[in-house]
Amino acid sequence: IGILDITAELLDRNPNKDSGSVDMDDGQGDKAELAEQSLLNKLIHRSLVINQNQVEVMQADPSSPLFSVKTFEELRLKPELLEGVYSMGFNRPSRIQESALPLMLAQPLQNLIAQSQSGTGKTAAFCLAMLSHVNPANQWTQCLCVAPTYELALQTGQVIEQMGKFCPDVKLAYAVRGTKAVRGSRLQEHIVVGTPGTVLDWCTKYKMIDPKKISIFVLDEADVMINMQGHRDQSIRIHRQLSEDCQMLLFSATFEDSVLQFAKRVVPDPNIIKLKREEETLDTIKQFYVVCSGKEDKFNSLCNLYGCLTIAQTVIFCHTRKMASWLAASLTTEGHQVALLSGEMMVDQRAAVIERFRNGKEKVLVSTNVCSRGIDVAQVTLVVNFDLPVNMKGDADNETYLHRIGRSGRFGKRGFAVNMVDSEEDMVVLKQIEEHFGRKITKLDTSELEQMEMLLK
Structure with missing residues (x-):
């Protein structure tokens, strides 16, 4: 995958600078912010968590047949993309991927809200969906993924790079603070991963992305997003510029009322997939x-x-x-x-x-x-x-x-x-x-x- 250059200033800066961390003195409790907890989980879950929980699916159209897959071959992916999946060590779809991937790859495009804890394969699922839908012949941004912090956006971008390493014609750009932006110049990168403020600037202020040409819009870490000042409103402003037939994919580690209310404003007529939580038991x-x-x-x-x-x-x-x-x-x-x-x-x-x-x-x-x-x-x-x-x-x-x-x-x-x-x-x-x-x-x-x-x- 070709990657838009990130400036040396961006790469050299403190990786925690924009994570929303709060520096507490020794007399106070030491509590990590949500964005830091999410990033930590992404870093330590280098392989999928073994999870026996059942998947609960609520379809926007209850009469539609429910499809799930047990192998990646059933998804009929492009050979080079299938090779990328296997090169990452994924032998078979995880529980959440079995039901989410057929919905994300279906035609016509369907909207989705997915909830599952870290390590269950959410990021790989929506990265695979974006890579599958890209048409390399179209030299404009087609997939847009928004994450709450620079670090989380970078983690997602790295998954796209690894999964798409056998797709040299698919190009990726990072819309994060410090990346060079040229007013009026249209991006030719097919996938853009970034933070809400920078993505909004690229769509409105610099006109580098045409929101009407976006076919897939991914909101990752929604529970973190809505708890960070300004991010909720920026995400909604981005969403309002997209076309009505743009596929909306929202992912969250929690499914609290605040997340659901946010989702209802962003994702119309969604399919909902979540892992049924294991009973929190103290028996053992x-x-x-x-x-x-x-x-x-x-x-x-x-x-x-x-x-x-x-x-x-x-x-x-x-x-x-x-x-x-x-x-x-x-x-x-x-x-x-x-x-x-x-x-x-x-x-x-x-x-x-x-x-x-x-x-x-x-x-x-x-x-x-x-x-x-x-x-x-x-x-x-x-x-x-x-x-x-x-x-x-x-x-x-x-x-x-x-x-x-x-x-x-x-x-x-x-x-x-x-x-x-x-x-x-x-x-x-x-x-x-x-x-x-x-x-x-x-x-x-x-x-x-x-x-x-x-x-x-």
């Missing part, structure tokens, strides 16, 4: 709490816990960067192989840390909230809440608690979650968690080795 996770008198006592309890539990790998969550740094240093002094993950790190650095942990280079991962979601490491058997998760009001953050302890007990295996409690406020939070999930959390005395061995069997 034993939960305990340990009463402590401060951080040093918490640390001693943690060391006692290690003494009687055969642990493959552990994730320990802290509320602040300062506490996480202290704990990681203390554990390292005790001889443990420790990795540290916090929001002050760039996203690619976080991805590298997670990759080392996944490969077993470190056995303990100390983290703030930045990795409570989306990381599936089969070897994790213990999660420790060194600090209980709380919201801005100081009440239990039940959703974060579930995501945290869900790092253990993955794939049906048994896991353990231990909560460190060192104040009356912590006990109130623990009771709130018990009431919310309707489960008793067992008290654990880490100084009583026999009791621990009985409970942790």
Whole structure:
């Protein structure tokens, strides 16, 4: 694929500059922004997540026959495109791709809203759709993909480049800040991937793209998009310039009301596809709490816990960067192989840390909230809440608690979650968690080795 040059200034800049990250001081909770979480998931999911969930399809025309495919050959792709798919290591369509691809490739074109978590093949699906619909003989932009940040747009572009590497006549351009734009000069690149502000400028201010000639419009990471200032309105302004017969494809990791309301404004008469979420279950996770008198006592309890539990790998969550740094240093002094993950790190650095942990280079991962979601490491058997998760009001953050302890007990295996409690406020939070999930959390005395061995069997 031929690629429009990106300036050196763009490539050399800080890759997190436009990610919408918030720099919190050590006294505050460390929470990654949605765009950073999404990018992190894209970086660490180098292969498709094995997902047994069923696909739910709601068709715009219920009388239309429902098609799904089990092989890429059934899609009757161009040979060079099929070769590109296989070269990326895709042997068969994922669950979401089985139903989404026939709809995206159908004639006449059909609109689609697809919801599925990271790692299930959404990006590859709509990239394949764009590459399939391009007519290289037409020297103008035919496919437009909008993502909320530079980094996410670049990730999508790289998938297009890899998948289309045997399609030399198909050209790609990046509409992101820093890319050269010449007023009045029409782009000849067939596919444009970019951020809303720059794409809007290229369509209206610089007239580089004729929106009426766009046949496919993709909105990626819709849940992130609508939470970033200005992006929602810019996306809607782009959409309004497109022709009525342009195919609209909207992808989102969540399906909240805000996403649905946004989708209704952008995607008329859509087919809707989503993976049915697995029941969030705590059945395979034993939960305990340990009463402590401060951080040093918490640390001693943690060391006692290690003494009687055969642990493959552990994730320990802290509320602040300062506490996480202290704990990681203390554990390292005790001889443990420790990795540290916090929001002050760039996203690619976080991805590298997670990759080392996944490969077993470190056995303990100390983290703030930045990795409570989306990381599936089969070897994790213990999660420790060194600090209980709380919201801005100081009440239990039940959703974060579930995501945290869900790092253990993955794939049906048994896991353990231990909560460190060192104040009356912590006990109130623990009771709130018990009431919310309707489960008793067992008290654990880490100084009583026999009791621990009985409970942790």
